[in-house]
Amino acid sequence: MDIRMAGVTKVFEPDIVALEDIYLDLDRGEFVYLVGATGSGKTTLLRIITREVVPSRGQIVVARRNLRSLRASQLPYYRRELGVVFQDYKLLPHLSVYENVAFVLETIGAPARVVRDRASYVIDQVGLWRLRDHYPQQLSGGEQQRVAIARAMVNSPSIFLADEPTGNLDLHTSEDIMKLLLSINAAGTTVIVATHDQYLVDAYRQRVVELHQGRIRRDEERGRYFVDGEL
Amino acid sequence: MANFRYALRDTFRLILRHWGLSFLTLITAVALFFLLGSSGLFSLNLKNLVAEVENDLVINVFIKAGEDASGLVEVLQDVDYITDLKVISPEKGLEILRAKLGSQARAVTLLGENPLPWNVQIQVIKADFVTPLVRDLMSFPSVEEVVYAGQLAEKLSLASLVMNRVSIAVLVLAITITALVLYNTVNISIYAKRGEIEIMLLVGATNTSIALPFVLQGMLLSTFGALVSVILLAGAYQYISVMLAGTLSFLVLIADRVLLMRFYIILVGTGMTLGWLCSWFAVHRYIAEASWPD
Secondary structure (H helix, E strand, O other): OOEEEEEEEEEEOOOEEEEEEEEEEEOOOOEEEEEOOOOOOHHHHHHHHOOOOOOOEEEEEEOOEEOOOOOHHHHHHHHOOEEEEOOOOOOOOOOOHHHHHHHHHHHOOOOHHHHHHHHHHHHHHOOOHHHOOOOHHHOOHHHHHHHHHHHHHOOOOOEEEEEOOOOOOOHHHHHHHHHHHHHHHHOOOEEEEEOOOHHHHHHOOOEEEEEEOOEEEEEEOOOOOOOOOOO | OHHHHHHHHHHHHHHHHOHHHHHHHHHHHHHHHHHHHHHHHHHHHHHHHHHHHHHHOOEEEEEOOOOOOHHHHHHHOOOOOEEEEEEEOHHHHHHHHHHHHHHHHHHHHHHOOOOOOOEEEEEEOOHHHHHHHHHHHHOOOOEEEEEOOHHHHHHHHHHHHHHHHHHHHHHHHHHHHHHHHHHHHHHHHHHHOHHHHHHHHHOOOOHHHHHHHHHHHHHHHHHHHHHHHHHHHHHHHHHHHHHHHHHOOOOOOOOOHHHHHHHHHHHHHHHHHHHHHHHHHHHHHHHHHHHOOO
16 A cells, blocks of 8 residues: 555634545545635645645554654654655746756755766656757746656656646647646556546546545546536 | 866856956955954964063062071962063072172162072962962061062053954954955845756756855955955055064064964955855855745
């Protein structure tokens, strides 16, 4: 089991219940869509996995690490096993495409040759080699999202988290991004995608976990965005 | 090693990206370390001056007629704060008097028998010791009279104490201002880079590797500021020394090159340490909060 949540609850001050009693098991190499309305708890769930947020109650074990008893000194090493794509990309505007990707490896102290080879490889993988010297503001939304994906996959994470990776992108670009995520998953990486994109969820059928007001409403293998008959 | 290389590169990026702020910090650091160094040099020279005047303070003890100084000298030899002890016999005293009078030395013969008593001249380490020593000497049975620059000794002692306190206050003030300016500069850099820090934390950078460029930035600016201030200070000190030698020749500034060099090295070292401490506190506080949510 790659991720196991048992009774995970998160209450934000003063009394906002973001997640309640979540039981969720994910096997290694699974692809899961997290769906649900805005405010249903998708982002909070991802942030609990990255340990940006600590559950108020319950247990969470990710990659054999119990996040509630994880020591501060172990957190950086745990996070190196995760690749995260943010809703707003979070690219560094003063760094080029290449530097944004290489930056991840540099911060974990990888040797210069590894940084150069690996960063070049993933930039090529996401199809941005010709734009490697461009800056984020010179790129389209889809290209920026590709840079964010390249940055998340550059240190070969075992778990890949993407928060609304196709939000604000046109259909064609969204499909490209989706194919990229599927190829990452095909290499054995566990992928969790929080999304609103009904078309993609239905087109590329995978496991669907639906959150509603902080609770799991539905967990289906090869599910659709909406429950049959809902529309 | 790779980490340190990246940190060094990021440090220069930080400094160059916020070059206006870096330049202002550098100028402030130069001004503050100049102030710190000036107050340090002033204090050193004042101490030196006080010490020199103290060294020249002589307590003259005159022994009663018909007695000699041997008993007193025996006691004084065991006092550890006495730096110099001279015993002048009546004959020697007369010789000195003659030498002082020069062409009028013959007048001494008018005195007939040598009227001078035994005289003991005492010098002590610090002016503080003069008054209690005089009190002890007065109670000695063979002592007729004690002559010393009583008020001068007390005033010097007080001046030395006040100057020490003023110097410490100026040093503390200058260090505090320097520390606050550096702390704020690093804080602003951290604020400007909070997005970057957030991503660094999420991709698994350790706190040390995140903090290193900021700490190096603070250290570099502070050390360089201290270095520039030392160059300015050394030039100004040299100029003032030469100027005083020509106009107020009795006021001699410290010219001991080794002592001055040590002082300048300490000033640069203070700059480096202060830069390191301020940056470390600023960045550590921020990262500790950002990296470990409760």
